[in-house]
Amino acid sequence: MLNQLAPLDLAFQALADPTRRAMLEQLARGPASVSDLARPFAMSMPAVMQHLAVLESSGLVCSQKNGRVRTCRIEPQGLGRVEAWINARRREWEQRLDRLGEYLDELKTQGDSNA
Amino acid sequence: MLNQLAPLDLAFQALADPTRRAMLEQLARGPASVSDLARPFAMSMPAVMQHLAVLESSGLVCSQKNGRVRTCRIEPQGLGRVEAWINARRREWEQRLDRLGEYLDELKTQGDSNA
DNA sequence: GCTTTACTTAAGTTGTTGCTTTTGTATTCG
DNA sequence: CGAATACAAAAGCAACAACTTAAGTAAAGC
Numbered sequence: 674m675l676n677q678l679a680p681l682d683l684a685f686q687a688l689a690d691p692t693r694r695a696m697l698e699q700l701a702r703g704p705a706s707v708s709d710l711a712r713p714f715a716m717s718m719p720a721v722m723q724h725l726a727v728l729e730s731s732g733l734v735c736s737q738k739n740g741r742v743r744t745c746r747i748e749p750q751g752l753g754r755v756e757a758w759i760n761a762r763r764r765e766w767e768q769r770l771d772r773l774g775e776y777l778d779e780l781k782t783q784g785d786s787n788a
Numbered sequence: 789m790l791n792q793l794a795p796l797d798l799a800f801q802a803l804a805d806p807t808r809r810a811m812l813e814q815l816a817r818g819p820a821s822v823s824d825l826a827r828p829f830a831m832s833m834p835a836v837m838q839h840l841a842v843l844e845s846s847g848l849v850c851s852q853k854n855g856r857v858r859t860c861r862i863e864p865q866g867l868g869r870v871e872a873w874i875n876a877r878r879r880e881w882e883q884r885l886d887r888l889g890e891y892l893d894e895l896k897t898q899g900d901s902n903a
Numbered sequence: 904g905c906t907t908t909a910c911t912t913a914a915g916t917t918g919t920t921g922c923t924t925t926t927g928t929a930t931t932c933g
Numbered sequence: 934c935g936a937a938t939a940c941a942a943a944a945g946c947a948a949c950a951a952c953t954t955a956a957g958t959a960a961a962g963c
Contacts, residue, residue, distance in 0.1 A: 682804055689800035690951085694873075701880040707910065720952055722911070727950095741909045741960045747881055752874055758809075759871050765816040766862055805921085822940065835922055837941070842920095856930040856939045905963090912957070919950075928941075933934105 680732060684755050687731035692716070693724050697747065700734060704746040707736075795847060799870050802846035807831070808839050812862065815849060819861040822851075 687693055696710050711721040725745065728734040733751035736743050802808055811825050826836040840860065843849040848866035851858050 681809065682806055685800050685804035685809075686950095689797055689804055691797055692951090694796065694800075697877060698880075701877045701884070703884055708908090716951095717953065718910070719912085719954085723951070738910085741958095743910070747877075749878075749881065752878060756871075756874050756878070759867055759874070762812060762816045762862075763864075763867060763871070765813075766864065769816070769818055801920095807921090823938090831921095832923065833940070834924085834942085838921070853940085856928095858940065907962075908960085910958085910960100913955085914953100915955105916953075917951090920948085921946100922948100923946080924944090926941100926943080929939090931938075932936085 680754060681758055683727075683731035684733060684751060687727050687733055688755070690724065690727075693728055696724060696728065697733060700745060700747045704744050706742050706744055708742075710745060795869060796873055798842075798846035799848060799866060802842050802848055803870070805839065805842075808843055811839060811843065812848060815860060815862045819859050821857050821859055823857075825860060 688697075692714060695713065699705055699710060699713070707718070707721060707725065710725065711718055714721065725734065725736070729736060731751065732748055732754070734745055735748045736745040738744075803812075807829060810828065814820055814825060814828070822833070822836060822840065825840065826833055829836065840849065840851070844851060846866065847863055847869070849860055850863045851860040853859075
């Protein structure tokens with residue numbers, strides 16, 4: 674819980690761009706080549722490659738080259754780490770609300786006895 | 789599912805910075821003033837304010853000013869949207885793996901009958 | 904073997920981000 | 934009232950991000 678901040682930096686940074694999120698949405702539906710990933714965008718191929726490099730170095734996507742085609746796919750552990758961080762925050766936050774609720778109940782009970 | 793890209797941009801962008809994530813971790817444990825949020829960091833107050841502004845405009849945090857103290861707290865719907873996007877991707881991805889699994893089972897069955 | 908195709912590398916441009924210092928404005932306290 | 938506190942606004946700056954064009958390279962097709 675203490676370290677491993679850099680990977681999250683990279684993952685969230687990667688997810689902050691709509692082009693990269695769209696690429697991930699496509700990859701969630703199945704593997705794709707770089708050209709496949711590039712097709713929906715009005716963008717040069719090098720730009721797409723750069724987005725892909727960001728996705729790979731963030732651990733959200735992996736790829737391998739067969740012949741002249743590079744096939745990209747989702748790296749499940751990548752989104753997993755992101756999910757884990759968010760879930761941890763929500764748990765803390767909900768736990769606190771629970772305690773706050775108990776505290777308010779307590780206050781109300783005392784208030785009732787004092788009224 | 790088609791629009792609302794900008795809010796996610798802002799949210800992920802906000803989460804990409806370790807200082808801002810640390811602020812959210814503190815806020816998950818309870819509300820805090822700007823000074824409270826600034827204390828753990830070797831950083832000027834304006835820098836903290838700018839991080840806070842990013843967190844607010846991304847919808848992850850809200851704040852209100854009482855007297856000269858601004859109290860900040862987590863905006864639960866903010867993380868909710870982020871969580872929803874990630875869950876959607878994971879569902880798509882798992883669904884596809886299920887279909888792939890069935891397909892592979894089918895292939896294996898055919899293979900067995902052919903062997 | 905010569906051309907497409909599919910990617911890759913390099914270099915340059917423009918805009919944004921994450922700070923900084925400086926200066927200002929409300930509160931609150933003595 | 935006057936000083937300390939807690940935030941706020943403004944301006945400047947170095948680093949980085951998201952492109953672009955131009956110029957490769959290596960596998961496939963003819």
